[in-house]
Amino acid sequence: MPLCNDSSRNLAVAVALFFAGVLYFSFSTHSISDHISDLLHNTNTPQQVKTIEFPQDELEAVLESAAAGNNNTVIIALVNRAYVEEVGEGRTMLDLFLESFWEGEGTLPLLDHLVLVATDHTAYDRCRFKRLHCYKMDIKGVDLEGEKVYMSADFIEMMWRRTHFLLDVLSRGYHILFTDTDVLWLRTPFSRLSNNGSLDMQISVDQNNVEAGHAINTGFFHVRSNNKTFSLFNKWYDMRLNSPGMKEQDVLQKLLDTGFFNQLGLNVNFLNTTEFSGFCQDSTDMGVVTTVHANCCRHIPAKIFDLTLVLSDWKSYKTSHVINKWSPHHKCGGSWKDNDYVPKP
Template sequence: MPLCNDSSRKLALAVALLFVGVLYIIFSTRSISVPVSNLLHNINTPQPVKKIELPLDELEAVLESAAAGNNNTVIIALVNRAYVEDVGGGKAMLDLFLESFWEGEGTMPLLEHLLLVATDQTAYDRCRFRRLHCYKMDTTGADLEGEKVFMSTDFIEMMWRRTHFLLDVLHRGYHLLFTDTDVLWLRNPFSRLSNNGSLDMQISVDQNNVEAVQSINTGFYHVRSNNKTISLFHKWYDMRLNSSGMKEQDVLQKLLDSGLFNQLGLNVGFLNTSEFSGFCQDSPDMGAVTTVHANCCRHIPPKVFDLTLVLTDWKSYKASHVNNKWSPHDKCGGSWKDNHYVPKP
């Protein structure tokens, strides 16, 4: 009996080992065949290559967002603390500027394409509070925070920094419409500008001139990004080194008068003050006026005061459609005689 039992146990063990061996062979073969089959499939079947998105720098990202849906064109304005703080009467220059978009005809949607370029943290924070497209410009080596009086050293420096920034925008392939924040937008200017690409640059003037010479104003102008305009801006910005005491507008005027525009093959349009008006020369027709610029004015407080009157005149026109005269710009007219004015630091 013991021998029989022992033989039975050995036979059962052998059968069990044989069964386990068969199972091992079956499952190991399956486990190997699946990956090999998949590997061959992957080699012979083209796989889509995942696109690697390169990170955008901060400026490119905000430009792309602001220009979207606007023919690759971005509206740019420069602001500092002096332009976003109350100067009396409960309003700042930026307040009036943005209010004009609300009160203008067909202008409110354009805020989606407005980029405010801040020269200091206060201006940047105010822009962010307004939920606009905002960018803080690098101002290393310069103090551009407080009010910079017309033709002061800091004022001239700020104008050149602005020119360099706009050159960067053109280099990136964006068309731009630059506007000072002391320009009220009463109608959509794009409907009055040439948008068929025939003009490389369209720029405002202080006064209409029937002669060949134009008194240009760089407070409002449209530029298409191309080799000609980029070359112009390069030459313009480089001229700062040999133009001590001159603001960028005067240097551009000099380049225009010298014939450089013609040499570069630039097609330039000059905006008539009947539509693109200013304090230097009022538009006589409220039914045609598109923008009003507080040019021919020296300080921020009188600009805010007289532009407030312009908005009041505009609201009256919208209610009655009666073409009246603009209120006198007395505060701005008197700003040139105010030799005791001290801007806020």
């Protein structure tokens, strides 16, 4: 009889323990599930709130992604179909531009901050194919696909459209390092640009000749987003209406020469051609040169030919560290006399 009681008692204890375990497991599982749900909710909440409070258009999304980790600064370049189509020996201006980032010193990571602004679907598709930050500019009513030869009506229109786009980017609070795609990046310019936070704008020039005035070049410049620079770009763009036949660079030069920069209290640094070089005035020191711009050149085939030589010169320098002279820019020099040149439509 005692044996029977002990067995019954043991059985009852076992059953009680079993149900207690089931209840504990059920409660624990529910608690863990709730905890994970809370974590997921907390993780997703900031993104949802941000989306509601700060609705993004396509441009804002591209700019935010490109500026990440770069002090809210984006590198911007403009491309159209003419810059992504093969010329001569199967090279494109865009390919040459991007190759310089691969061959430059400390430049490859900067591709993460580059935004290619396409004026047509062909250029946009090529940008997407290369997995870059891409944005398709709205250019309703204007054909900006083919090559726009220097100072043609279409060239001037494209430059003004570019100015308006940059004004939009500044108004969103992003600092801009703008570069033409006929600029080769041989070293990271951020280490060469002044870190002085009071500088509103740093802009390239065609020649180092302070006495003759700064002949600015809008193919490469850094501009901080603030009230002064926004006022400058707004005035600059508005002046297109009273400047028929003038390209945007000449209008900006006029604003500089007539003292408008001073009226705004702009602090400007003019980049010397020793570090920020171009075909108008070659850098004499490959040991410090940062960018090379195919300025003083009329059309794309000449630019591609002579910039290819520049890249070859740079590769030789990287191998030998012997400073030599740059190859002559014969094609660009002769482009001004090439009256028979007809750009592809």
